[in-house]
Amino acid sequence: MASKNVTAKKNVARPGPSKAGSGGAGTGKPAAGKGAPSAGKPAAGKGASAGKLAAGKGEGGVRVADAEFAAGAARRDQVPATSLFDDAHEIAFAGRSNVGKSSLLNMMLSRKGLARTSNTPGCTRQINFFDIHLAANEKFEVPPRLVFVDLPGYGYAKVSKSEATAWKQLLEGYLHERPTLRAVVVLVDVRRGLEDEEADLVEFLAERPGIRVIVAATKVDKLSLSAQKPALAKLARGPDGERLAVVGTSAETGAGREVLWARILDACRADEVASPEVVSPEELV
Ligand SMILES: Nc1nc2c(ncn2[C@@H]2O[C@H](COP(=O)(O)OP(=O)(O)OP(=O)(O)O)[C@@H](O)[C@H]2O)c(=O)[nH]1
Ligand SMILES: [Mg+2]
Numbered sequence: 001m002a003s004k005n006v007t008a009k010k011n012v013a014r015p016g017p018s019k020a021g022s023g024g025a026g027t028g029k030p031a032a033g034k035g036a037p038s039a040g041k042p043a044a045g046k047g048a049s050a051g052k053l054a055a056g057k058g059e060g061g062v063r064v065a066d067a068e069f070a071a072g073a074a075r076r077d078q079v080p081a082t083s084l085f086d087d088a089h090e091i092a093f094a095g096r097s098n099v100g101k102s103s104l105l106n107m108m109l110s111r112k113g114l115a116r117t118s119n120t121p122g123c124t125r126q127i128n129f130f131d132i133h134l135a136a137n138e139k140f141e142v143p144p145r146l147v148f149v150d151l152p153g154y155g156y157a158k159v160s161k162s163e164a165t166a167w168k169q170l171l172e173g174y175l176h177e178r179p180t181l182r183a184v185v186v187l188v189d190v191r192r193g194l195e196d197e198e199a200d201l202v203e204f205l206a207e208r209p210g211i212r213v214i215v216a217a218t219k220v221d222k223l224s225l226s227a228q229k230p231a232l233a234k235l236a237r238g239p240d241g242e243r244l245a246v247v248g249t250s251a252e253t254g255a256g257r258e259v260l261w262a263r264i265l266d267a268c269r270a271d272e273v274a275s276p277e278v279v280s281p282e283e284l285v
Pocket of ligand 1: 095096097098099100101102103104116117118119120121122124125152153154218219220221222249250251252253
């Protein structure tokens with residue numbers, strides 16, 4: 001599959017009474033698991049019925065009308081066709097094992113346990129695709145349908161070399177070839193900062209046209225407020241001293257949810273995606 005820029009303008013809904021409700025905008029929502037490859041037991045929760053977070057988190061901003069597990073791929077030939085999602089924009093969550101990818105994805109969707117999380121690194125072992133329908137929004141344009149993609153973590157030591165190579169190929173193949181991929185949220189533990197693997201990933205993605213890279217610093221709740229700002233500012237200086245778009249997040253407190261949504265929606269709107277935008281440290285959380 002050749003990589004190309006996909007604008008998918010048809011998927012961008014304007015706020016208005018006709019788009020209210022399920023947010024489907026006539027795109028025809030597939031049943032959960034429909035068309036999903038037989039990738040074994042999905043490493044994800046039950047789908048739409050997964051418990052919503054307590055009221056308060058996510059209120060007043062982007063509202064997710066519906067979110068469900070759609071497909072899992074442990075091999076490249078199991079990656080679902082983009083037509084399963086009507087060529088909706090995809091947003092992938094990438095980062096090392098245990099950094100908090102699945103937790104952040106749940107936080108963004110205001111769904112507890114939709115993507116399975118665990119204390120044990122290596123929890124997510126396949127690429128999981130979640131079909132998302134956003135509620136129409138008075139304040140800004142939202143695409144009615146999006147796909148969130150939970151990627152297996154890299155740098156997980158307890159898998160065999162051949163399994164690690166297979167994961168890498170699966171991941172790189174997906175990131176390189178997926179025509180509907182609009183943004184990759186690269187997760188970095190705020191306490192660890194950018195290490196070689198993250199720098200390599202950012203560089204790898206920079207070579208792929210049409211993809212916005214958004215760095216999400218995770219677990220900011222683990223740092224005191226006074227320690228957060230310098231840690232985020234340090235992260236915003238990229239591997240080669242260039243500025244990266246960094247958002248401080250916490251799946252525990254919901255911090256960073258609206259800023260990250262704004263960046264994701266911005267990436268979906270952009271016809272041409274430029275290199276990561278510059279943000280000031282004050283904007284980071
Ligand atoms: N305090 C705190 N803990 C978090 C946060 N995000 C994730 N965690 C915890 O970190 C651990 C790993 O989270 P996951 O979301 O499963 O991480 P992952 O990156 O999906 O891991 P793999 O699937 O193994 O690659 C879990 O115990 C989470 O509860 C956060 O923002 N704050
Ligand atoms: Mg995971």
